[in-house]
Amino acid sequence: MxxxxxxxxxxxxxxxxxxxxxxxxxxxxxxxxxxxxxxxxxxxxxxxxxxxxxxxxxxxxxxxxxxxxxxxxxxxxxxxxxxxxxxxxxxxxxxxxxxFTLMFENLVIDWLKELSINAVARRFNLSWNAVDRIMRDAVERGLRLRKEPDIKHLSVDEVSRKKGHRYVTVISNQQGQVINVQSGKDKDGLIRFYQGLTQTQLAAIETISMDMSPAYIHATLEQIPDAKKKICFDKFHVIQDLNKAVDGVRKTEMTNIAIDHRKSLHLSKYIWMRNEKNLTETHQQIKSQLSKVAIKTARAWAILQYAKTLWGYSYAKSAEKAWMKWYSWATKSRLTPMKTAAKSIKEKLWGIINAIVKNRTNAMAESINAKLKIIKVRAKGFRSETRYKTAIMFYLGGLTLKH
Incomplete structure (x- = not known):
């Protein structure tokens, strides 16, 4: 030859x-x-x-x-x-x-999956813009060729793009595939996504896991048929709200207990937020000692732990009965932060019951959120929202990127 x-x-x-x-x-x-x-x-x-x-x-x-x-x-x-x-x-x-030839672009795409644009540009002696263009073309091509994704079970979560309360809304499915990314975390962004779906696709949605954001709730109620039966409020965010309430009780009580115990209570913040079975022996000892002096914080922690046990029901009526029993205890606890959190949970109890009965969580969306943090660190931030959206779809869109 x-x-x-x-x-x-x-x-x-x-x-x-x-x-x-x-x-x-x-x-x-x-x-x-x-x-x-x-x-x-x-x-x-x-x-x-x-x-x-x-x-x-x-x-x-x-x-x-x-x-x-x-x-x-x-x-x-x-x-x-x-x-x-x-x-x-x-x-x-x-x-x-x-x-560039198709083979060369495919090689650059392989490297982009492992490294940042800057690193790939140095590796191939290319400009930043040239590598960025290859990434953008790959995402555009992948979106054109993408088959209709599975949208039966959706997750909606906001992700911080940069400091200064700059967010994007990420919509993903139960397989961990990002379906769409919208600007901001307001109602309009999610509505734009829903309006881009056909009536058949809207009807095919069975569950939508989300936090208790009013913007996401209102957008879904407006656009999705029988939305009140499909919205599932994620366990992680419910427990997160209760953790904040427990911490609020701890901060208030810290000013009322003896000076000798204030530093210990101040340093114990994350002990009260842990699940009881995850506490080390040292943490158990600290919590046991503080429970004798920080009685209100200990009571708030007990209310939180009880709430964590209420996610294993199979029937809506049983779950609702258990949660109302918890609500009665929380509102009678004379702990203002816990009472406020309990009232908020009662208003959204229908979505919590949906999540329990349908066994839906936002765990996959939180996993995506963690991966996006790694992507941001690797890229050392993104100078524009468009670049960030492109990177999300490149790494997590489940697209066929190569030629």
Whole structure:
């Protein structure tokens, strides 16, 4: 096999394309590809056979040959279409208007899955914008080719993009695939997502797990049929609200107990937020000692622990009866933060019961949130919301990214 045939095989080309010659200039391999002059050209717009108008020289970066950078050169023919004028025909080794071969872009995509744009740009001696363009093109291509995703069980969660209360709303399914990303965490963003679905898709949604955000609740109630039977309030966020209430009781009580115990109570913040079975022996001792002096905090903690046991019911009536018993205890506890949290939970109890009976949580969405934090750290932040959305879909959209 001669060198021309070798590079034809490497580039994956065949008649009417062929490698004319190859040059090694300094540390770069230049591969010159030609098109058979006898080829009958078809207009890229309408497909009609046309005569050749001229040929336009173009270059593409290809995979390195050993340690040498490889550049592909070709005078690409242009058709002379009576209707559409002079249009350049497509080449089999690169996409239209691309500056890199398909194989090279696929390699960059593989590296992007492991490294940041800056690192990949340094690895291939490319500009940041060139690598970013490859990522954006891959996401756009993946979204065009994506089959209809599973939206029976959705999760909705807000994710912080940067400091200053900059958020995006991430909609995902039970497989951990990000379906859509909307700007902000308000009602309008989620409504835009719902309005992009067909009536058949809206009717196919069985559950929507979310926190108790009024914006998400109102958007879902407005757009989804029988939404009150489908909205599931996530256990994590319910317990999170109760943790905040326990901490509120601890802060209030810290000013009322003896000075000798204030520092210990101050340092015990996260002990009161832990599940009882996860407490170490040292934590158990500290909690046991503080329970004798911080009586209100201990009572709030007991109310929290009881709430954690109310998620194992199979029937709505049994679950509601248990939660109302808990509500009675919480509201009679004479602990203002716990009473406030209990009243909020009672208002949203219908969604909590849905989550219990349908066994739905936002665990997968929280997993996505954790992965996004890693992506932000790796990228050292994102300078625009568009870039952040693209990165989310690239890494977590479950898209076919390669050519």
């Amino acid at each position: 001669d060198e021309a045939s070798l590079y034809e095989h490497i580039l994956g080309i065949s008649k009417p394309w062929f490698v004319e010659h190859i040059e090694l200039i300094k540390d770069t391999v230049h591969v010159y590809v030609c098109c058979d002059n006898n080829l009958k050209l078809s207009c890229p717009a309408c497909g009609k056979q046309c005569s050749r108008y001229d040929a336009k020289p173009r270059t593409w970066r290809h995979l390195d040959t050993c340690q040498f950078q490889t550049i592909v050169h070709c005078d690409v023919p242009r058709t002379d279409c009576p209707e559409h004028g002079a249009l350049q025909i497509d080449v089999p080794w690169a996409q239209k208007k691309g500056r």
